[in-house]
Amino acid sequence: MAMNSVSHKRVRKAVLPVAGLGTRFLPATKAVPKEMLNIVDRPMIQYIVDEALAAGIEHIVFVTGRNKHIIEDYFDIAYELNDTLTRRGKVEALATLQRMQPAAGAMSFTRQQEPLGLGHAVWCARDIIGDEPFALLLPDMITHGERPCMKQMMEVYDRTGGNIIAVQACDPADAHKYGIVGKGKPAAGGFQITEMVEKPAKGTAPSNLYINGRYILQPEIFGLLAKQEKGAGGEIQLTDSMLTLSKAQKFYGYEFSGETFDCGSKEGFIEANVAIALSRADMAEGTRAMLGARTGMADPLQRARA
Numbered sequence: 001m002a003m004n005s006v007s008h009k010r011v012r013k014a015v016l017p018v019a020g021l022g023t024r025f026l027p028a029t030k031a032v033p034k035e036m037l038n039i040v041d042r043p044m045i046q047y048i049v050d051e052a053l054a055a056g057i058e059h060i061v062f063v064t065g066r067n068k069h070i071i072e073d074y075f076d077i078a079y080e081l082n083d084t085l086t087r088r089g090k091v092e093a094l095a096t097l098q099r100m101q102p103a104a105g106a107m108s109f110t111r112q113q114e115p116l117g118l119g120h121a122v123w124c125a126r127d128i129i130g131d132e133p134f135a136l137l138l139p140d141m142i143t144h145g146e147r148p149c150m151k152q153m154m155e156v157y158d159r160t161g162g163n164i165i166a167v168q169a170c171d172p173a174d175a176h177k178y179g180i181v182g183k184g185k186p187a188a189g190g191f192q193i194t195e196m197v198e199k200p201a202k203g204t205a206p207s208n209l210y211i212n213g214r215y216i217l218q219p220e221i222f223g224l225l226a227k228q229e230k231g232a233g234g235e236i237q238l239t240d241s242m243l244t245l246s247k248a249q250k251f252y253g254y255e256f257s258g259e260t261f262d263c264g265s266k267e268g269f270i271e272a273n274v275a276i277a278l279s280r281a282d283m284a285e286g287t288r289a290m291l292g293a294r295t296g297m298a299d300p301l302q303r304a305r306a
């Protein structure tokens with residue numbers, strides 16, 4: 001692969017891998033996929049689909065696994081429910097469901113028969129993606145900000161092409177939990193990536209910038225993933241193939257403006273619920289009052305009003 005030989009095709013499709021076991025959320029995930037766990041009033045996966053669509057994505061590829069059929073059902077039309085809501089005059093609830101209904105044919109579902117790792121899950125989407133760049137969004141990482149993370153990345157991609165991964169700063173003491181990048185020279189609104197390491201041993205991380213689960217990747221990644229080499233934790237890691245790709249193609253890090261909640265962890269999941277409730281006009285006041293009462297801290301807004 002020659003440097004800069006990458007195409008600058010438009011990014012039309014997104015991959016959402018949802019085949020993991022979600023062991024950190026057992027027993028909830030024994031019967032309900034992690035990606036269907038609720039944040040305020042909608043499942044995690046809805047936030048991710050909304051983010052992808054807001055970035056101009058036209059087709060979403062889910063990589064599912066055993067016991068994940070509920071995700072497919074969730075995005076289908078629920079005729080009986082719609083009918084009941086209509087008869088009961090629940091106009092607002094019906095409008096919400098209809099607004100969230102994906103266009104016919106805009107989603108594909110493929111299976112990863114065994115959860116062999118994120119790299120393997122992405123590779124399972126290769127035939128549906130074909131020879132095009134694609135977005136990859138990890139459904140258990142919820143991003144939150146004034147402008148959706150993937151939209152910000154698409155704006156960078158429009159200028160640069162190549163591969164882009166979003167990063168955020170974490171507490172250096174937590175770096176061993178994530179994929180971490182090494183930061184090189186500034187480039188194209190972001191920076192060049194010098195290194196990528198999945199779950200570095202404590203004290204060895206090249207920085208505190210972690211990959212927050214949003215990627216734009218060129219299709220050459222599939223050829224590298226096809227080698228199916230195991231990395232950290234005995235899993236086929238995406239990070240290892242991205243590192244190889246970064247030696248051959250343009251590969252940028254982009255410090256996304258906003259927050260990321262790691263909803264694969266219980267603390268991140270709870271924080272996402274609180275942060276999103278506080279950001280919603282219909283929930284903010286009640287949530288602030290409830291938090292104040294629970295934590296014994298006076299609501300700053302009420303204090304100001306008093």
Ligand code: UTP
Pocket residue numbers: 017018019020021022023024025034035063112114115116117118120121138139140264
């Ligand atoms: P995680 O490693 O965070 O999810 O993968 P997990 O394995 O389901 O959770 P724990 O660690 O056991 O609690 C990030 C995303 O990649 C998907 C997961 O579904 C999750 O959305 N994934 C992971 C796959 O689709 N296949 C895999 O083999 C691994």
